[in-house]
Amino acid sequence: MSADRNGNHDMSQTDIAFLLADAADEVEIGAAPVQAVIRGGRRRRARRWAVASATALVVAGTTGALAVTGLPGGGHADRQANVANPPASPEARHVYEPQETELSRGMFKGKPWYVDMQVWGAPRNEDEAARQYDAMAARGIEPVDDKPAALIGKTSYFVTRKYGSQRPRQFLFDSRQKLERLSGRDLQFATNPLDDTSDPHGDRVAVGAVAKTAREVTCFWKDGTTTLVKRGPVVYEHNLPKPAIVPVAGYPTANWFVCVAPERTGAKTAEVTK
Amino acid sequence: MGDRKQARDEEFQSFMTGRWPRLMRTAFLLTGEQHAAEDLVQSTLEQVYVNWRRVGSADDPEAYVRRVMINAHARRHRRRLKEFLAPRDDSGLAHEVPDTGDRIAQADDRSALLKALAQLPARQREAVVLRYWEDLTETQAAEAMGCSVGTVKSNAAKGIAKLRAVEGLAETVTQGGRK
Numbered sequence: 487m488s489a490d491r492n493g494n495h496d497m498s499q500t501d502i503a504f505l506l507a508d509a510a511d512e513v514e515i516g517a518a519p520v521q522a523v524i525r526g527g528r529r530r531r532a533r534r535w536a537v538a539s540a541t542a543l544v545v546a547g548t549t550g551a552l553a554v555t556g557l558p559g560g561g562h563a564d565r566q567a568n569v570a571n572p573p574a575s576p577e578a579r580h581v582y583e584p585q586e587t588e589l590s591r592g593m594f595k596g597k598p599w600y601v602d603m604q605v606w607g608a609p610r611n612e613d614e615a616a617r618q619y620d621a622m623a624a625r626g627i628e629p630v631d632d633k634p635a636a637l638i639g640k641t642s643y644f645v646t647r648k649y650g651s652q653r654p655r656q657f658l659f660d661s662r663q664k665l666e667r668l669s670g671r672d673l674q675f676a677t678n679p680l681d682d683t684s685d686p687h688g689d690r691v692a693v694g695a696v697a698k699t700a701r702e703v704t705c706f707w708k709d710g711t712t713t714l715v716k717r718g719p720v721v722y723e724h725n726l727p728k729p730a731i732v733p734v735a736g737y738p739t740a741n742w743f744v745c746v747a748p749e750r751t752g753a754k755t756a757e758v759t760k
Numbered sequence: 761m762g763d764r765k766q767a768r769d770e771e772f773q774s775f776m777t778g779r780w781p782r783l784m785r786t787a788f789l790l791t792g793e794q795h796a797a798e799d800l801v802q803s804t805l806e807q808v809y810v811n812w813r814r815v816g817s818a819d820d821p822e823a824y825v826r827r828v829m830i831n832a833h834a835r836r837h838r839r840r841l842k843e844f845l846a847p848r849d850d851s852g853l854a855h856e857v858p859d860t861g862d863r864i865a866q867a868d869d870r871s872a873l874l875k876a877l878a879q880l881p882a883r884q885r886e887a888v889v890l891r892y893w894e895d896l897t898e899t900q901a902a903e904a905m906g907c908s909v910g911t912v913k914s915n916a917a918k919g920i921a922k923l924r925a926v927e928g929l930a931e932t933v934t935q936g937g938r939k
Contacts, residue, residue, distance in 0.1 A: 502892045503892045514794060515781045522802065527807070527808075
């Protein structure tokens with residue numbers, strides 16, 4: 487190498503372009519994984535659908551109040567506007583540490599899986615939002631809004647699925663000024679594979695939210711079979727919980743459930759049946 | 761209805777197959793790592809697929825794809841800053857250890873560039889890659905990054921200045937570059 491290394495050689499922008507092109511050639515270009523992308527896209531669409539439904543419900547119930555942002559907690563935002571909020575600390579509001587609930591767990595191919603839910607309290611200002619964003623990042627969680635400030639005044643929830651030693655994967659999540667209150671036979675659900683490999687039979691895990699009054703959910707599988715999920719004390723068999731409708735810490739407006747399809751079939755739909 | 765959906769899927773498939781190599785290269789420059797690049801392109805295209813009905817009929821679907829990719833990159837970068845910064849053992853990249861042998865000097869040069877690129881702040885890296893690899897105008901780069909033209913200019917200028925300061929790179933170029 488030349489000894490003349492002290493900045494005498496200047497690079498033009500064309501040179502930079504040349505170097506970038508050369509470096510870019512280092513990457514191995516395999517076949518485009520079209521089917522995997524389409525499957526992933528459909529999954530995203532299903533998730534978005536679930537979130538969109540929730541949005542519609544909330545908009546129907548809180549017209550007007552939505553215009554006033556940044557005011558967490560229950561009640562109407564406009565009513566709170568001139569009232570001093572109690573000085574609850576961010577820690578007490580679970581801004582930096584979420585409340586966590588195990589929705590279900592089980593075993594698959596000798597490895598444990600878990601579906602958990604975490605609910606993060608609403609930050610009240612930019613500092614709190616930035617710290618919350620970092621705390622989420624530290625847990626590998628990515629909120630729906632990609633700017634910390636967008637979290638202000640919103641409660642964020644994440645349903646994650648962990649399989650074996652894989653990192654938890656979030657697959658149903660949102661940040662909302664007001665958590666949706668489901669009623670009657672309202673049900674929102676999303677599906678996901680049990681592990682990270684795609685199953686040709688479809689997604690096996692169905693996770694959803696129902697009204698606090700719902701007593702039974704039926705999950706329908708593609709092979710025509712069903713699984714009943716009931717509200718009430720969780721029943722354990724060999725130390726594994728049977729499917730149940732459970733309350734979630736920090737999410738007072740709905741209960742949640744998880745059901746898992748038998749092997750070699752996938753989730754079709756779910757309904758509140760009682 | 762089913763036919764139309766199938767036609768859209770086929771259209772997307774053709775779009776994706778055609779753009780995959782280029783997107784992979786861009787993602788590789790942004791992330792500095794093979795698997796991270798694949799992951800970035802794949803999640804970008806998943807989002808594109810979700811909106812394909814709208815995107816496919818837009819005047820410039822490429823601009824949308826770039827915007828999605830840059831957003832995703834920025835978000836990931838915030839999330840796990842250090843993870844993608846240094847080329848890793850399984851990336852197929854050579855390490856930066858200097859060597860006098862001609863055969864690996866070329867790999868070292870590339871590695872030096874990728875390393876230097878990886879050390880740039882994410883926005884500077886994005887600006888450099890979009891301007892000088894993707895060959896976008898400042899306006900197009902600003903659209904992709906969701907910022908002003910001025911921000912692109914300053915990020916690109918700072919990024920380039922830092923790359924210029926990397927000794928081995930300047931020398932390589934002056935010697936006529938690599939074949």
